[in-house]
Amino acid sequence: MLKINNLQAEIEGKSILKGIDLEVKPGEVHAIMGPNGSGKSTLSSVIAGREEYEVTGGNIDFEGEDLLDLGADERAHKGIFLSFQYPVEIPGVTVTNFIKTAINETRKARGQETMPANVMLKMMREKMSLLEIDNAFLSRSLNEGFSGGEKKRNEIFQMAMLEPKLAILDETDSGLDIDALRIVANGVNKLKSKNNAVIVITHYQRLLEHIVPDYVHVLYKGKIVKSGTKDLALELEAKGYDWLKEGVEA
Amino acid sequence: MEALKDKLESSFLVLENELNGEAEGEIHGRRREAFKRFVDKGFPTKRDEEWKYTNLKPILKHDYRIFAKDDRTVDFSTIKPFFLNDVDTYKLVFIDGYYSSWLSETTHQGFDICTFSNMLSKYQDVAQQYFAKALPKEESMAAVNTAFAREGAFIRIKKGVTVDKPVEIIFITTDQKVETLAQPRNLVVVEENAEVSILERHQSLSAKPVLTNTATEIFALRDSRLNYYKIQNDAKNASLIDSTSVKQYRGSNVSLGTFSFGNKFIRNNLNFFLEEEHTESHMDGITVIDKDQTVDHHTLADHKVPHCYSDELYKGIYDENAHGVFNGKVMVHPHAQKTNAFQQNNNILLTDKASIDTKPQLEIFADDVQCSHGCTIGQLDEEAMFYLQSRGIPEKEAKALLLYAFANDGLRNVKIPALRKKLNRQIAKKLNVNLDFEL
Numbered sequence: 001m002l003k004i005n006n007l008q009a010e011i012e013g014k015s016i017l018k019g020i021d022l023e024v025k026p027g028e029v030h031a032i033m034g035p036n037g038s039g040k041s042t043l044s045s046v047i048a049g050r051e052e053y054e055v056t057g058g059n060i061d062f063e064g065e066d067l068l069d070l071g072a073d074e075r076a077h078k079g080i081f082l083s084f085q086y087p088v089e090i091p092g093v094t095v096t097n098f099i100k101t102a103i104n105e106t107r108k109a110r111g112q113e114t115m116p117a118n119v120m121l122k123m124m125r126e127k128m129s130l131l132e133i134d135n136a137f138l139s140r141s142l143n144e145g146f147s148g149g150e151k152k153r154n155e156i157f158q159m160a161m162l163e164p165k166l167a168i169l170d171e172t173d174s175g176l177d178i179d180a181l182r183i184v185a186n187g188v189n190k191l192k193s194k195n196n197a198v199i200v201i202t203h204y205q206r207l208l209e210h211i212v213p214d215y216v217h218v219l220y221k222g223k224i225v226k227s228g229t230k231d232l233a234l235e236l237e238a239k240g241y242d243w244l245k246e247g248v249e250a
Numbered sequence: 251m252e253a254l255k256d257k258l259e260s261s262f263l264v265l266e267n268e269l270n271g272e273a274e275g276e277i278h279g280r281r282r283e284a285f286k287r288f289v290d291k292g293f294p295t296k297r298d299e300e301w302k303y304t305n306l307k308p309i310l311k312h313d314y315r316i317f318a319k320d321d322r323t324v325d326f327s328t329i330k331p332f333f334l335n336d337v338d339t340y341k342l343v344f345i346d347g348y349y350s351s352w353l354s355e356t357t358h359q360g361f362d363i364c365t366f367s368n369m370l371s372k373y374q375d376v377a378q379q380y381f382a383k384a385l386p387k388e389e390s391m392a393a394v395n396t397a398f399a400r401e402g403a404f405i406r407i408k409k410g411v412t413v414d415k416p417v418e419i420i421f422i423t424t425d426q427k428v429e430t431l432a433q434p435r436n437l438v439v440v441e442e443n444a445e446v447s448i449l450e451r452h453q454s455l456s457a458k459p460v461l462t463n464t465a466t467e468i469f470a471l472r473d474s475r476l477n478y479y480k481i482q483n484d485a486k487n488a489s490l491i492d493s494t495s496v497k498q499y500r501g502s503n504v505s506l507g508t509f510s511f512g513n514k515f516i517r518n519n520l521n522f523f524l525e526e527e528h529t530e531s532h533m534d535g536i537t538v539i540d541k542d543q544t545v546d547h548h549t550l551a552d553h554k555v556p557h558c559y560s561d562e563l564y565k566g567i568y569d570e571n572a573h574g575v576f577n578g579k580v581m582v583h584p585h586a587q588k589t590n591a592f593q594q595n596n597n598i599l600l601t602d603k604a605s606i607d608t609k610p611q612l613e614i615f616a617d618d619v620q621c622s623h624g625c626t627i628g629q630l631d632e633e634a635m636f637y638l639q640s641r642g643i644p645e646k647e648a649k650a651l652l653l654y655a656f657a658n659d660g661l662r663n664v665k666i667p668a669l670r671k672k673l674n675r676q677i678a679k680k681l682n683v684n685l686d687f688e689l
Contacts, residue, residue: 048640049639049640050636050640051636052632071639071644071645072636072639072640073639073640073642073643073644073645073648075640076639076640076641076642077642081640081641082640084637084640087637088631088633088634088637090634090637090638090652090655091655092654092655092656092658092659093651093652093654093655097651097687098638098641098651101643101647101651101685102638102641102642102643103642105642105643105644105647106642109642109644141655158641162641162642
C-alpha cells in the first residue's frame with residue numbers, strides 16, 4: 001500500500017529526514033516512536049503533503065502512484081488521512097459544514113455523486129455514537145474553543161467519516177485523559193479492517209496498549225534506527241531512547 | 251468635473267422652471283439652499299479630509315444626462331434576479347428615475363409604502379418635518395441630491411405597526427445611448443413602536459457609465475425597530491455615491507447592513523445621529539471586491555446623549571487590484587456619559603496589489619464610557635489552508651470556505667432568511683466557487 005524509499009526532506013534549508021524506508025501493507029498497524037525532534041511529525045506532514053517541507057530525495061509510493069506529484073487534497077482523495085497533532089481552529093466554519101464539504105469534494109474528485117443529506121446525517125449519528133460525541137458538537141465552529149480531548153476526538157470523527165485507506169495518527173494521545181484515550185483508541189480499532197492501515201506516531205507506549213501495533217519503528221535524527229514488534233515499544237518504555245542513540249552516534 | 255458642475259447649474263434652472271408655483275414654497279427653498287452650498291463648495295476633491303483616499307475625478311468626467319426620459323419599460327423577467335423572490339415583499343421599482351406602478355407593489359393600508367413625489371404632493375406636513383433634516387449640510391454630494399430631489403421611495407410606518415413583509419426598493423437605469431446620472435431620494439419614517447425591514451439596490455442595465463448619487467433620510471422615532479439592507483452589486487460600469495443619514499429617538503433600534511460586491515466605484519457616507527437616550531445602532535458591512543473596484547465606507551456614530559449603544563462591524567476581502575477604504579468615526583459628546591460604542595474593521599488582502607486604507611477615528615469627550623475599536627489587515631492562514639486541503643477540499647474551495655468564515659459574522663444582523671441565502675450565494679459566486687456555505 002505505502003512504500004517509502006530513501007525519503008529525504010528539509011525545511012528552510014535544514015535537513016530533517018535523512019533517508020527513511022518504510023513499507024506498510026493493508027491491514028497493518030505501524031507505530032513510529034522516537035524522541036522530540038527526531039522527525040516524526042515531519043514524516044507525517046510530508047506524507048500528507050504539507051508544502052513547507054521540501055523533499056530533496058527518495059519517493060513515496062501509494063498504491064502504485066508517486067504521492068509526491070500530488071497536492072494535499074489529491075492525496076486525501078486517494079485515501080490518505082492525517083490526524084493533526086494540533087488541529088487548527090477555524091471560526092465560522094461549523095463541524096457539519098466542514099465534513100460535508102470534505103466528503104462531497106472528495107466524492108466529486110472520485111467522480112461520485114454527492115452524498116444525500118439524510119445519508120450523511122445518518123452516518124454522522126453512527127460515528128458520533130461510536131466516539132461518544134454529543135449532537136451539539138456538529139453546529140460548533142471547527143475546533144474553536146474545543147478542549148484538547150475534543151479536538152482529538154473530532155479528528156478521529158473526521159477519519160471515521162472520510163473512511164481513509166491509510167490513517168496517520170500524529171500524537172493523537174497527547175492531551176487526552178485515560179477515558180478519552182480509551183474512547184479514541186476504541187474508535188480507531190472499530191474502524192480498522194483488513195483493507196486499511198494505520199500509522200501511529202507517538203512518544204509513549206500508553207496509546208499502544210489500546211491500539212496494538214504489528215510493527216514498531218524508532219525514528220532518531222531523521223532515520224529509522226530500529227524496527228521490531230510491539231515488544232520494542234515496551235523495551236523503549238523501560239529503557240528510554242538513550243541506548244539507541246549511542247548506537248547511532250558511535 | 252467643471253463641465254458637470256456647469257451642466258448641473260443649468261439643469262437646476264430647468265428644474266425650477268418646471269416647478270412653476272411650487273418653486274416659491276419652503277420645500278424648494280431647501281433645495282435651493284442645498285444647491286447654493288454645492289455651487290459654493292463644488293465637488294469633493296482629494297484635498298478634502300473626508301475624500302483623501304478616493305478620487306472622484308474619473309467618475310465625474312463623463313457627460314452625464316441629468317434628466318432621463320420617461321419612455322422606457324422593462325420586463326419583470328429582466329429584473330427578477332434582483333429581487334429576493336423566495337419571499338413575498340412590497341416592491342418599489344423605478345425605471346430611469348420614474349416610478350413604475352406596473353412593476354411595483356405598494357400600499358397605503360395602515361402604512362405608506364409609496365413614492366417620494368407622492369409624499370411631496372400629498373403629505374406636505376411630512377415634507378416640512380423631515381425633508382433635508384437628517385443629512386449633514388457639509389456633504390456636497392448629498393447637497394446635489396437634495397437640490398434635485400424629486401423621486402424615490404417614501405416609507406412611513408404608522409405608530410405601533412409591524413409591517414408584514416419586507417420592502418424592496420430597486421432603481422433601474424436602462425439608457426444604452428447616453429451616460430446617466432441618477433439621483434434617487436428616499437425618506438423613511440418609522441413611527442413610535444413600529445417595525446419594518448427594507449432592502450435597497452441600484453441596478454444598471456446599461457453598458458454606458460452610470461453614476462448614481464443617492465441619498466436617504468431615515469427617522470426612527472421612539473421605540474421603533476428598523477432593519478435596512480443595501481445590496482451593492484451593480485454593473486462594472488456603474489458607480490455609486492450613497493449618502494444615508496439616520497436620526498434615532500429614544501429606545502429605537504436600527505440595524506443597517508451594507509453588502510458590496512459589484513460596481514466600479516462605491517462610496518458610502520453613513521451617518522447615525524443619536525438624538526435621544528437608550529438607542530441601539532448596528533452598522534455591518536461585507537465587502538468582497540476584485541479587479542479595479544473601489545469601495546469606500548465612511549461611517550459616523552454621533553453620540554450626542556447618554557446611554558446609547560452603537561456597534562459596527564465591517565469585513566473586507568480584496569483581490570487583484572481592488573482598493574478598500576474604511577473610515578469609522580465615533581463621536582462621543584461631553585454629555586454622552588454611559589455611552590457604549592464598539593467598532594471593528596477586519597480585512598484580508600489576497601494579492602500584493604490589493605490595498606486598504608483603514609482609519610478608526612474616535613473622538614471621545616465624556617469620561618464614563620465604554621468604547622473600543624480594532625482593525626486588522628491580514629492574509630489567509632496557511633496552516634488552516636493545509637488543514638482543509640488535507641481533508642480533500644481543493645485549494646480554491648478551501649480558500650473560499652476560509653474567506654466565507656472570515657466574512658460571515660457581517661451577516662449577524664440579517665434577519666430575513668431569504669436575504670441571507672441570497673447573500674451567501676452572492677459571496678460564493680464572487681469567490682468563484684459552487685459551495686453551499688450555510689447548512
